[in-house]
Amino acid sequence: xxxxxxxxxxxxxxxxxxxxxxxxxxxxxxxxxxxxxxxxxxxxxxxxxxxxxxxxxxxxxxxxxxxxxxxxxxxxxxxxxxxxxxxxxxxxxxxxxxxxxxxxxxxxxxxxxxxxxxxxxxxxxxxxxxxxxxxxxxxxxxxxxxxxxxxxxxxxxxxxxxxxxxxxxxxxxxxxxxxxxxxxxxxxxxxxxxxxxxxxxxxxxxxxxxxxxxxxxxxxxxxxxxxxxxxxxxxxxxxxxxxxxxxxxxxxxxxxxxxxxxxxxxxxxxxxxxxxxxxxxxxxxxxxxxxx
Numbered sequence: 352x353x354x355x356x357x358x359x360x361x362x363x364x365x366x367x368x369x370x371x372x373x374x375x376x377x378x379x380x381x382x383x384x385x386x387x388x389x390x391x392x393x394x395x396x397x398x399x400x401x402x403x404x405x406x407x408x409x410x411x412x413x414x415x416x417x418x419x420x421x422x423x424x425x426x427x428x429x430x431x432x433x434x435x436x437x438x439x440x441x442x443x444x445x446x447x448x449x450x451x452x453x454x455x456x457x458x459x460x461x462x463x464x465x466x467x468x469x470x471x472x473x474x475x476x477x478x479x480x481x482x483x484x485x486x487x488x489x490x491x492x493x494x495x496x497x498x499x500x501x502x503x504x505x506x507x508x509x510x511x512x513x514x515x516x517x518x519x520x521x522x523x524x525x526x527x528x529x530x531x532x533x534x535x536x537x538x539x540x541x542x543x544x545x546x547x548x549x550x551x552x553x554x555x556x557x558x559x560x561x562x563x564x565x566x567x568x569x570x571x572x573x574x575x576x577x578x579x580x581x582x583x584x585x586x587x588x589x590x591x592x593x594x595x596x597x598x599x600x601x602x603x604x605x606x607x608x609x610x611x612x613x614x615x616x617x618x619x620x621x622x623x624x625x626x627x628x629x630x631x632x633x634x635x636x637x638x639x640x641x642x643x
Contacts, residue, residue: 400433401431401432401433402431402432402433402642402643403429403430403431403432403642403643404428404429404430404431404443404446404607404640404641404642404643405427405428405429405640405641405642406427406428406429406443406446406607406638406639406640406641407425407426407427407428407638407639407640408425408426408427408428408609408636408637408638409423409424409425409636409637409638410423410424410426410634410635410636410637411423411634411635411636412613412632412633412634412635412636413632413633413634414486414487414488414489415486415487415489415490416566416567416591416617416621416627416632417489417567417617417621417622417624417626417627417628417629417630417632418487418488418489418628418629419628419629420487420488420489426440427440428440428443428446428638428640429443430443430444430446430642435462435463436460436461436462437460437461437462438459438460438461439458439459439461440458441458443458443640444458445550445597445599445609446599446607446609446640446642458477459475459476459477459478459501459503460475460476460477461473461474461475461476461503461505462474462475469508469509469510470506470507470508470509471505471506471507472504472505472506472507473503473504473505473507474502474503474504474505475502475503475504475505476500476501476502476503476524477500477501477503478498478499478500478501479498479499479500479501479523479529480498481495481496481497481498481499481527481529482495482496482565482566483495484496489626489627489628490575490626491574491575491578492573492574492575492576492577492578493569493570493573493574493575493626494570494573496527496528496529496565496566497527497528498527499523499524499525499527499528499529500523500524500525501521501522501523501524501529502521502522502524503519503520503521504519504520504521505517505518505519506518506519512540513539513540514537514538514539514540515537515538515539516535516536516537516538517534517535517536517537517538518533518534518535518536519533519534519536520532520533521533521534523561523562528561528565529561529562529565530558530559530560530561530562530563530564530565531558531559531561531562532556532557532558532562532590533556533557533558534554534555534556534557535554535555535556536552536553536554537552537553537554538550538551538552538553539551539552545601546600546601547598547599547600547601548598548599549596549597549598550596550597550598551594551595551596552593552594552595552596552597553592553593553594553595554592554593554595555589555591555592556589556590556591556592557587557588557589557590558587558588558590558621559587560585560586560587563585563586563587563588563590563620563621564584564585566621567583567585567620567621567624567626567627568583568584568585568624569581569582569583569624569625569626570582575626579625579626581625583623583624583625583626585620585621585623585624586620587620588618588619588620588621589618589619589620589621590617590618590619590620590621591615591616591617591618591621591632592615592616592618593613593614593615593616593632594613594614594615595611595612595613595614596611596612596613597609597610597611598610598611602639605641605642605643606639606640606641607639607640607641607642608637608638608639609637609638609639609640610635610636610637610638611635611636611637612634612635613632613633613634613635614631614632614633615631615632615633616630616631616632617630617632618630
């Protein structure tokens with residue numbers, strides 16, 4: 352959770368009343384720059400030189416998993432690749448690998464550890480921002496979840512040229528009540544050209560008891576338990592499933608536009624939590640970035 356669920360990422364967002372207008376501006380920029388697609392692609396930096404990406408993304412989604420309230424915000428996009436080392440924000444790994452390896456190892460710092468002809472095993476670290484319970488209406492009265500450091504072990508299998516399967520395990524390394532998360536993601540390339548790609552994703556996530564109690568539990572005697580009239584202690588179980596469409600368009604050799612739409616459901620112990628107002632989780636985003 353925190354920054355870890357696919358439906359989250361709002362902890363570092365900047366609330367922006369004009370976010371929708373900015374999104375329309377990004378789309379207008381895409382239309383105005385389409386003629387430059389005829390330009391030859393820029394040469395990639397040598398392997399021993401760093402590659403970077405900088406941009407902004409406008410997104411809209413649930414205030415908190417299970418909330419009916421939607422929020423929109425502006426978040427930075429950035430990534431740095433140097434050899435086998437990567438430091439990225441969510442979604443930028445695919446933008447850096449546009450036209451080749453579009454499957455990233457997830458946000459944070461990561462390094463490819465082992466690889467074969469059709470598989471890769473990577474290790475990673477990232478900051479999980481936890482939860483400020485006063486930020487969302489449905490979590491008020493619940494204990495905050497401290498910021499922590501998460502590890503990540505990620506296995507990616509190339510099933511064929513269009514299908515990929517990824518499995519990731521992400522434990523809380525500092526034991527700050529973050530628990531352990533497990534995710535399974537299946538991706539299919541629906542369209543790919545020299546300038547654009549459309550990808551379909553299907554995913555399933557699960558968590559251990561500690562994680563679910565921190566993010567969906569209601570401790571006995573808490574203000575939230577008194578407000579809801581009950582307490583709740585979930586065990587291990589599934590947390591969510593989703594379907595996602597992601598589109599990327601190279602506006603020029605350096606500029607990339609990316610848009611995504613995701614529809615998901617909370618499941619099992621997460622869906623049964625009394626703080627959950629709706630199990631349906633929908634989000635969308637559009638971003639523009641520059642890469643060297």
